Every structure is written in structure tokens, then in C-alpha cells.
Amino acid sequence: MLVLVVDSSTPAVTAALAEVSADGVAVRASRCTVDARAHGELLAPQVDAVLADVGARPADLTAIVAGLGPGPFTGLRVGLVTAATMGQVLGVPTYGVCSLDGLGHPAAAGEPVLAASDARRREIYWAVYDGAGQRLVGPEVAAPAVVAQRARDLAVSVAVGDGAHRYADVLGLPVRDEPRYPAPLALARLAAPRIRAGAPGETLTPLYLRRPDAVAATGHKPVLP
Amino acid sequence: MADEPLILGIETSCDETGVGIVRGHTLLADALASSVEEHARFGGVVPEVASRAHLEAIVPTMDRALREAGVTIADIDAIAVTSGPGLAGALLVGVAAAKGYAVAAEKPVYGVNHLAAHVAVDTLEHGPLPEPAIALLVSGGHSSLLRVDDLARDVVPLGATIDDAAGEAFDKVARLLGLPFPGGPYIDREARAGDPAAIAFPRGLTAAKDLVGHRFDFSFSGLKTAVARWVEARQRAGEPVPVADVAASFQEAVCDVLVGKAIDACRTSGIDTLVIGGGVAANSRLRAMAEQRAGKHGIRVRTPRPKLCTDNGAMVAALGSHLVAAGVAPSRLDLPADSAMPLTVVSV
Numbered sequence: 001m002l003v004l005v006v007d008s009s010t011p012a013v014t015a016a017l018a019e020v021s022a023d024g025v026a027v028r029a030s031r032c033t034v035d036a037r038a039h040g041e042l043l044a045p046q047v048d049a050v051l052a053d054v055g056a057r058p059a060d061l062t063a064i065v066a067g068l069g070p071g072p073f074t075g076l077r078v079g080l081v082t083a084a085t086m087g088q089v090l091g092v093p094t095y096g097v098c099s100l101d102g103l104g105h106p107a108a109a110g111e112p113v114l115a116a117s118d119a120r121r122r123e124i125y126w127a128v129y130d131g132a133g134q135r136l137v138g139p140e141v142a143a144p145a146v147v148a149q150r151a152r153d154l155a156v157s158v159a160v161g162d163g164a165h166r167y168a169d170v171l172g173l174p175v176r177d178e179p180r181y182p183a184p185l186a187l188a189r190l191a192a193p194r195i196r197a198g199a200p201g202e203t204l205t206p207l208y209l210r211r212p213d214a215v216a217a218t219g220h221k222p223v224l225p
Numbered sequence: 226m227a228d229e230p231l232i233l234g235i236e237t238s239c240d241e242t243g244v245g246i247v248r249g250h251t252l253l254a255d256a257l258a259s260s261v262e263e264h265a266r267f268g269g270v271v272p273e274v275a276s277r278a279h280l281e282a283i284v285p286t287m288d289r290a291l292r293e294a295g296v297t298i299a300d301i302d303a304i305a306v307t308s309g310p311g312l313a314g315a316l317l318v319g320v321a322a323a324k325g326y327a328v329a330a331e332k333p334v335y336g337v338n339h340l341a342a343h344v345a346v347d348t349l350e351h352g353p354l355p356e357p358a359i360a361l362l363v364s365g366g367h368s369s370l371l372r373v374d375d376l377a378r379d380v381v382p383l384g385a386t387i388d389d390a391a392g393e394a395f396d397k398v399a400r401l402l403g404l405p406f407p408g409g410p411y412i413d414r415e416a417r418a419g420d421p422a423a424i425a426f427p428r429g430l431t432a433a434k435d436l437v438g439h440r441f442d443f444s445f446s447g448l449k450t451a452v453a454r455w456v457e458a459r460q461r462a463g464e465p466v467p468v469a470d471v472a473a474s475f476q477e478a479v480c481d482v483l484v485g486k487a488i489d490a491c492r493t494s495g496i497d498t499l500v501i502g503g504g505v506a507a508n509s510r511l512r513a514m515a516e517q518r519a520g521k522h523g524i525r526v527r528t529p530r531p532k533l534c535t536d537n538g539a540m541v542a543a544l545g546s547h548l549v550a551a552g553v554a555p556s557r558l559d560l561p562a563d564s565a566m567p568l569t570v571v572s573v
């Protein structure tokens with residue numbers, strides 16, 4: 001079964017095609033461009049490109065997997081609206097996976113791991129995974145110093161992800177180089193049970209974790225002195 | 226008829242998620258979802274709230290439009306989408322959606338200018354647009370006067386607001402008078418019972434000295450402040466505020482400037498067609514005043530019905546249809562959302 005995977009929750013814009021079979025998941029084509037300001041420009045051509053890479057047409061897709069974030073809102077929505085609209089046209093199910101799982105799950109190494117991506121405003125999106133790659137805590141958004149304390153409490157020994165690289169000093173944890181951004185193979189693997197079972201698709205709802213910045217209108221400010 | 230191209234239009238530049246479907250100049254579907262009520266308590270459109278609403282609304286709105294038109298996406302010949310100007314995050318949802326539909330259905334996509342789409346929508350009601358034409362586009366987000374030499378390729382900006390958009394002035398004055406958001410329809414309603422000559426509010430950028438550099442530009446900030454001063458003075462004096470008279474006098478001042486400058490633009494360029502579009506074009510006084518004054522100069526006013534004046538997907542589909550008919554090439558798949566898209570760019 002040919003599955004499209006998209007993630008736009010970090011500065012990396014990712015489109016990949018994965019083959020999901022009864023006994024495994026393999027990535028057949030993948031495009032990833034790191035550019036925090038061009039998600040809208042990059043993603044659709046990358047989807048086109050991975051389809052061309054394997055000589056497939058959109059109608060060959062069986063399902064679409066999308067990283068639900070958390071991530072900076074504007075870029076995050078690009079991946080989700082792309083997945084949702086393609087799923088609608090093709091009549092195939094869409095499945096969401098927490099984007100941090102695409103970092104934490106493949107980093108599993110028998111000990112707790114912190115996965116973090118940049119949330120801007122001097123904060124990170126983060127989650128903690130157990131030795132088998134299962135999410136224990138999160139996703140949440142917090143200042144790196146707060147996350148450092150939580151990570152100590154959870155006996156985390158290593159960190160992964162772009163957010164961990166950026167705030168390595170504050171987190172005080174060794175940071176693994178890979179994966180730096182949500183890995184499409186991991187996202188496909190995490191959705192594979194639902195894909196194989198032909199589970200109903202879900203509405204792709206972003207993990208925003210923050211409310212919109214907006215202040216309710218106050219009374220009129222007088223213009224007369 | 227049936228061999229004319231079937232065009233889908235997507236609009237998300239502000240707080241309306243619109244999907245329209247047209248065949249040639251015939252409107253087949255105009256589905257709309259609005260987040261306006263979510264913005265009401267903020268007294269204006271909150272960009273992030275609008276963007277979130279677009280993401281939730283786009284798929285169901287598309288479903289409704291296809292059902293209304295009785296077509297499937299496979300029947301569509303091209304997809305047009307507003308790629309600017311507008312709210313950056315909101316535009317991006319529509320542009321990414323259009324690309325998702327285009328990639329999945331293997332259709333061409335056209336990134337188009339929102340303002341040109343406000344002009345094009347009139348073709349759904351009144352047929353092909355005589356060119357050149359003058360267009361007055363007024364809404365909560367824009368106030369522009371332009372010359373349309375060729376709606377597919379050549380639009381020339383003549384003037385625009387130098388501060389508030391006309392619709393914004395309506396919203397602010399409505400708030401001052403205790404009327405709900407968005408203010409346009411409420412001011413319009415109140416004004417019907419009022420005297421438009423009751424209070425002499427200023428007409429921005431109409432003095433002889435302003436006409437030198439700003440002949441076709443607008444300014445509504447001074448008017449808004451003048452209304453606020455007048456209302457406050459009343460309140461401080463402990464006198465009741467005659468809401469209907471204030472609404473009527475304010476509305477008269479806005480319409481007087483808009484219509485005056487639009488007709489001046491027509492006369493100086495010898496153009497006898499004036500198209501009025503945008504949300505403020507739904508204002509009953511603006512429509513009546515434009516008809517009446519333009520008639521004196523032999524100028525024909527074309528104003529689409531109110532539902533097509535406000536932002537919608539049909540207007541984008543109408544422009545897309547015009548571009549396809551004119552043989553304009555589609556956009557590339559990496560087309561950006563451009564919040565500051567210049568008026569001179571009809572499609573990218």
C-alpha cells in the first residue's frame with residue numbers, strides 16, 4: 001500500500017512515499033527542505049516530486065499520514081490542509097500522528113528520551129519517550145529551563161530534535177544528531193496499524209497547544225482631552 | 226455553454242472561507258463559511274482565529290460547493306485561488322488547499338489577485354466587462370480606485386486609502402454608536418431613519434490642496450475622529466446621541482467621497498463604465514448615490530448583488546474563468562501566498 005507522508009511542523013518541510021505491507025514499512029521516496037519561511041511554496045512541489053520519483057500517480061495512494069504538530073501554526077497548517085484536501089479528492093483516509101513522535105519514537109534506545117522542536121518565543125514543543133519509544137509525557141510547550149527540570153524528574157538521559165539542539169546548554173543533556181526533524185518513516189510506522197486495518201480516517205486537527213493572540217475589544221478610547 | 230471551462234475558485238484572504246464554481250459566466254455554486262462571529266468580541270478580524278477557521282472549513286465548504294453545482298472535482302478544468310493581497314496566514318490555507326486539490330486531481334492552478342476578483346465577479350451578473358472600465362473596490366480590508374484596461378492582464382491602480390479602509394471606518398463608527406461588528410449593515414439600517422445633512426462631517430482628501438497629490442486617494446481616519454469628537458461632546462453635555470442622524474451623516478460623507486472620486490476618475494479618463502465591488506458596495510446609500518450621480522454624466526454603474534460584493538469563492542472562480550478564456554498560463558505549483566500582492570499583478 002502506497003502512503004503519502006507529510007510533515008510541516010518544523011523548519012523542515014517533508015513529503016515522502018512509504019510502502020506499508022503486512023510485514024513492514026519502507027520509505028520509497030522522500031524530499032525534505034529546511035526553510036522555515038517557505039512551507040507553502042515547497043510542500044506541493046515536493047509531493048509532486050516524490051510521486052514522480054516512484055512513477056506513481058495520486059490515484060495510486062491508499063492513505064495519507066500527516067504530522068499534527070505541535071509546531072508554528074502557519075507552517076503546520078500547510079501540511080494539514082494539503083493532506084486533508086488530497087484525501088478529500090482521492091477518497092482515501094487521512095491519519096494524524098503527533099510530530100514529536102516522529103522524533104522520539106525512532107530515538108528509543110532503552111532509556112527515556114526528550115524530543116523537542118522549536119516553538120519560537122524562546123520556548124520549545126516537547127515530549128518524553130520511554131525506552132521503547134512510547135510517549136510518556138507531552139506534547140507540551142514550555143521554556144527550555146522548565147523542560148530541563150521536567151526531564152531531570154523523568155530521568156531523561158538524552159535529547160533529540162532541532163529544539164534540543166538549539167537549547168542544548170539550558171537543557172543540559174547530550175543531544176543526538178538524528179533525527180533532527182520528524183522522520184517520515186517513523187510517522188508511517190506509527191500510522192501503519194491503522195492503515196493495515198483500513199481504519200476510518202480522522203479529521204486532521206492541529207496540536208496548537210497555544211491560544212491565538214487576541215485581546216477582547218475594550219471600550220472606546222476617548223478622543224477629546 | 227456546456228463546452229465552456231468549469232472553474233473552481235477558493236477564497237481565504239480574510240474571515241470568509243469561500244468555494245465557488247462557475248462555467249463561463251454562469252454561477253453554479255457559491256459556498257461560504259464565515260468566522261465573523263468569532264471575531265465580534267475582538268472588534269475586528271483576528272488573523273490567527275481566521276486562519277484556524279479556514280483550516281476547519283475548507284473541506285466541508287468544498288463538499289457543499291461540489292454538491293450545489295452537481296459536479297465532481299474530476300469535472301473541473303482549473304482551480305483559481307486568491308494568492309493575495311490579504312492576511313498572510315489566512316491566504317496560505319487557501320493557497321495550500323488549492324495546491325492539494327490541484328495535485329490530487331491533476332488540474333492546473335491559478336493564483337489570482339483578490340481585488341481583480343472583486344471586479345471579475347460582476348461578469349457573473351452583467352456579462353463581459355467593457356474595457357477599459359474604472360473600478361471602485363471598498364471593503365473592511367481595502368479601498369482602491371483602479372483602471373481596468375484588460376481584466377486578464379492589465380490593471381492600473383489610480384488611488385487607494387492612505388489610512389483606514391472604508392469598511393474599517395464603518396466598523397469603528399458602529400462601535401462608537403454601540404452597534405455590533407461588522408458595522409456596515411447596522412450603520413446602513415440606522416441611517417435610513419436619519420438625516421444625512423444633520424451633521425457636516427469632513428470629506429477627506431477633497432480640498433483643492435489635497436487633489437494635487439491625492440486626487441484619487443482616500444482618507445477616512447479624520448472622518449472617524451470627527452465622528453468620535455461629535456459623539457463625545459454630546460455625551461459630555463449630557464445630551465442623547467441621535468444615532469440615526471450620526472449614522473446617516475457619517476455614511477453620507479463616506480459615500481460622497483467614494484462616488485465623487487470614482488466619477489472624477491471616469492470623467493478624466495473618458496471611461497463610461499464604473500464597477501463597484503467589495504463589502505462596502507453592499508451599502509444601499511452608496512449604490513443609490515452612484516447610480517444617481519453617474520447617470521448625470523452618462524456613466525453606467527455595474528454593481529453585483531450584495532452577496533457577490535462581499536468576499537466569496539465565486540469571484541475567484543469568475544476571474545479564473547476569465548483568465549482561462551483569455552489564454553493566460555496557469556501558475557507554478559510553488560506559487561506563494563503574497564499578503565502585499567500588488568494590484569498590477571492579476572495572476573502569478
Ligand SMILES: [Zn+2]
Pocket residue numbers: 339343364366503504535536
Ligand atoms: Zn475583499
